Amino acid sequence: MIRVSGLTKDYGSRRAIDDLTFDARRGEILGFLGPNGAGKTTTMRILTGYMPPTSGKAEVGGYDVVEQSLEVRRLVGYLPETVPLYPDMTVYEYLKFMADLRHLPDPEDRIDELLEIVHMEERADGYIEKLSKGLRQRVGLAQALLHQPQVLILDEPTIGLDPAQIIEVRNLIREIGKEKTVLLSTHILSEAQQVCDRVLIINKGRIVAEDTPGQLQARLTGSNRVTLRIRGEASDLVESIRKIPGVQNISVLAHDSLEFETSSTLDARPEVARRVVNAGIDLLDLHTASLSLEEIFLELTRDEPEATVIIEEPAAENAEEV
Amino acid sequence: MRNIWTIAKREFRLYFISPIAYIVAFMLFLILGIFFYANLAAASLQQFSGNPYAPGIQVILGPFVTILLFTSPAITMRTMAEEQRMGTLELLLTAPVRDWELIVGKWLGAFLFMLVLIAGTWVYPIILNNLVEPGIDQGMLVTGYLGLILMIGAILALGVSISSFFNNQIAAFFAFLAVLLVLWLVGNVSEASGGVGSEILRYLDLDDHFFTSFYQGVIEIKDVIYYLSVTALALFLGTVNVEMRRWR
Numbered sequence: 001m002i003r004v005s006g007l008t009k010d011y012g013s014r015r016a017i018d019d020l021t022f023d024a025r026r027g028e029i030l031g032f033l034g035p036n037g038a039g040k041t042t043t044m045r046i047l048t049g050y051m052p053p054t055s056g057k058a059e060v061g062g063y064d065v066v067e068q069s070l071e072v073r074r075l076v077g078y079l080p081e082t083v084p085l086y087p088d089m090t091v092y093e094y095l096k097f098m099a100d101l102r103h104l105p106d107p108e109d110r111i112d113e114l115l116e117i118v119h120m121e122e123r124a125d126g127y128i129e130k131l132s133k134g135l136r137q138r139v140g141l142a143q144a145l146l147h148q149p150q151v152l153i154l155d156e157p158t159i160g161l162d163p164a165q166i167i168e169v170r171n172l173i174r175e176i177g178k179e180k181t182v183l184l185s186t187h188i189l190s191e192a193q194q195v196c197d198r199v200l201i202i203n204k205g206r207i208v209a210e211d212t213p214g215q216l217q218a219r220l221t222g223s224n225r226v227t228l229r230i231r232g233e234a235s236d237l238v239e240s241i242r243k244i245p246g247v248q249n250i251s252v253l254a255h256d257s258l259e260f261e262t263s264s265t266l267d268a269r270p271e272v273a274r275r276v277v278n279a280g281i282d283l284l285d286l287h288t289a290s291l292s293l294e295e296i297f298l299e300l301t302r303d304e305p306e307a308t309v310i311i312e313e314p315a316a317e318n319a320e321e322v
Numbered sequence: 323m324r325n326i327w328t329i330a331k332r333e334f335r336l337y338f339i340s341p342i343a344y345i346v347a348f349m350l351f352l353i354l355g356i357f358f359y360a361n362l363a364a365a366s367l368q369q370f371s372g373n374p375y376a377p378g379i380q381v382i383l384g385p386f387v388t389i390l391l392f393t394s395p396a397i398t399m400r401t402m403a404e405e406q407r408m409g410t411l412e413l414l415l416t417a418p419v420r421d422w423e424l425i426v427g428k429w430l431g432a433f434l435f436m437l438v439l440i441a442g443t444w445v446y447p448i449i450l451n452n453l454v455e456p457g458i459d460q461g462m463l464v465t466g467y468l469g470l471i472l473m474i475g476a477i478l479a480l481g482v483s484i485s486s487f488f489n490n491q492i493a494a495f496f497a498f499l500a501v502l503l504v505l506w507l508v509g510n511v512s513e514a515s516g517g518v519g520s521e522i523l524r525y526l527d528l529d530d531h532f533f534t535s536f537y538q539g540v541i542e543i544k545d546v547i548y549y550l551s552v553t554a555l556a557l558f559l560g561t562v563n564v565e566m567r568r569w570r
Contacts (some may be wrong), residue, residue: 048416051568075420084413088339089332100328101417143413 001026001151001181002047016042017205019056024198026150029177031196031213032185039205040185041081044153047183048078074102077149081156082142082187087129091120091139094128095146102147114142117172122125133160141169145176154174154184158191164316170195226269229257229285230276240275244268256284274304324428325419333401333431340454342400347439350386357385358446362453376454382446383466383537385528390477391502397435398481399495401428403488404562415568425560429482429553436474440467462539469536472549473528477502479553483560486567502528528552 002024009016017039032040046053047060049069051266057064063071064210086094092111099107123131128139135310137160144152157165157173173182173195192199193213201209201216205273209216230237234252241247241258246266252258262268269286276283355501361381368374402425405411414424438493451457468475481498488494512520524530 033449045412050412050416070418070420073416076416080409080412080416082409084408084410086332086408086410088336097328097332098329098413098417101325101414101419103324103418 003059008054010259024181029182029196031192031199033192034202038202049073075150077144077152079140079144079154086126092124098143114204118142226288227259231282234258244271323425329427330430334434337435361495379463379466383450395495395498401482402486403491403494406489421564422561432478465536465539469532473532476549476552479556483556486560486563
């Protein structure tokens with residue numbers, strides 16, 4: 001449904017997105033993950049026909065976003081990051097206005113249906129001005145869903161919602177994502193993990209990783225981080241632990257604890273425990289903490305070039321040592 | 323066409339819930355009322371002098387046109403600038419609406435609102451017609467109002483177009499006021515100069531096309547064309563500007 005190739009957008013001399021290439025199928029929920037200013041919103045604005053790219057090509061449902069902008073806009077439902085609402089209209093008036101712009105045949109029925117979906121039936125005649133941020137977000141979502149779009153583009157859809165609403169919106173997105181194409185941006189990793197079929201991590205306008213959330217985590221957590229706590233001086237143990245196969249990157253966290261990484265293929269934990277005990281030191285704690293998605297994300301989007309190196313290095317070293 | 327009407331309807335309704343529109347309406351009718359009263363009083367006093375005169379529709383049209391200079395920026399300043407400030411322009415530009423439909427819809431909404439105000443001024447000619455013997459000049463009434471409507475169409479088109487250049491209503495107000503003042507006074511400047519240049523300047527003058535023909539009870543095709551072409555050109559410029567915004 002969405003096909004993007006070599007998409008680039010410059011704002012003056014600043015390059016917002018740089019040679020993006022990706023696609024999204026029907027029935028797929030594609031997550032856009034990235035820090036602020038990574039180019040998520042820019043990409044979405046191009047896909048919705050709000051602005052043209054500097055170069056490259058983007059197609060939605062087979063229509064070119066520049067040449068056949070109106071056709072694209074008919075297909076797409078869009079919820080921008082700052083929900084565009086008219087404060088001087090009631091919820092119902094606003095939805096009616098948008099339904100008229102989209103030439104819906106039975107706007108009244110559809111609006112009632114949507115108000116039910118977003119649980120706003122009671123607020124239908126209330127002015128948007130008086131709504132809280134979460135409620136506004138729901139009105140914006142209703143607006144994006146009005147014409148039962150084939151492609152739904154949501155820029156930070158759960159921002160400002162309370163936890164119960166977030167779960168509801170996620171369920172709704174998953175439901176829609178079964179038959180339609182959904183592209184959503186988020187900076188909440190657990191959201192991407194829960195909702196998306198596939199995740200694109202973008203940073204500084206470039207795609208730095210692309211995979212299913214599960215695979216992404218598996219691929220990036222080739223090593224496990226182990227924390228060791230003893231009674232005594234941890235620094236004394238560093239030398240003896242370093243010699244154990246499969247152990248790398250030892251760092252002393254405090255006087256009584258240290259941290260090291262062990263590969264998932266060769267688990268060094270039993271050997272570490274044996275050595276500590278054999279040395280006559282009391283072992284207080286030994287546990288693994290696999291890299292969380294948050295950490296992966298930070299690694300991937302860190303400014304320094306070594307960010308990517310850190311992730312690949314352990315795998316290479318393991319190969320040598322095994 | 324349907325989109326234009328949808329946008330115009332929203333715009334039109336918005337005027338009736340915005341304080342600015344009420345202030346404009348209040349100001350308009352207050353000033354028109356004062357002029358109207360003053361003219362009637364003067365005319366009735368002159369009945370007893372050696373030089374009696376009967377006030378015509380000009381006593382309304384003249385002040386109306388002058389008030390337009392200050393009220394029309396207030397009417398149009400919001401149209402596009404506010405959409406940009408609130409981010410709702412993103413909504414409209416990603417809806418299946420053509421850029422020109424948006425601009426024309428905005429203009430039509432403002433135009434319909436002004437038509438309502440114009441309709442309100444019909445009380446004055448009706449009163450005049452009853453007071454003046456043998457009634458006021460009906461031809462002048464028709465041409466006067468036709469000219470007024472044409473001129474308002476052109477002015478509002480300029481206003482909507484200028485509003486599309488700004489994110490700030492106040493900036494849009496003053497920018498449009500400046501443009502209007504220039505177009506208002508350019509004819510007077512032409513009198514001071516001379517030659518072909520002065521002819522061109524005179525032709526550009528916005529109110530000159532009204533006061534030299536419609537106001538006098540004459541319909542001149544060149545003046546009709548002037549107002550229609552200013553309207554079309556302004557709406558076109560507004561559309562181009564919205565399109566340019568996308569590329570920025």
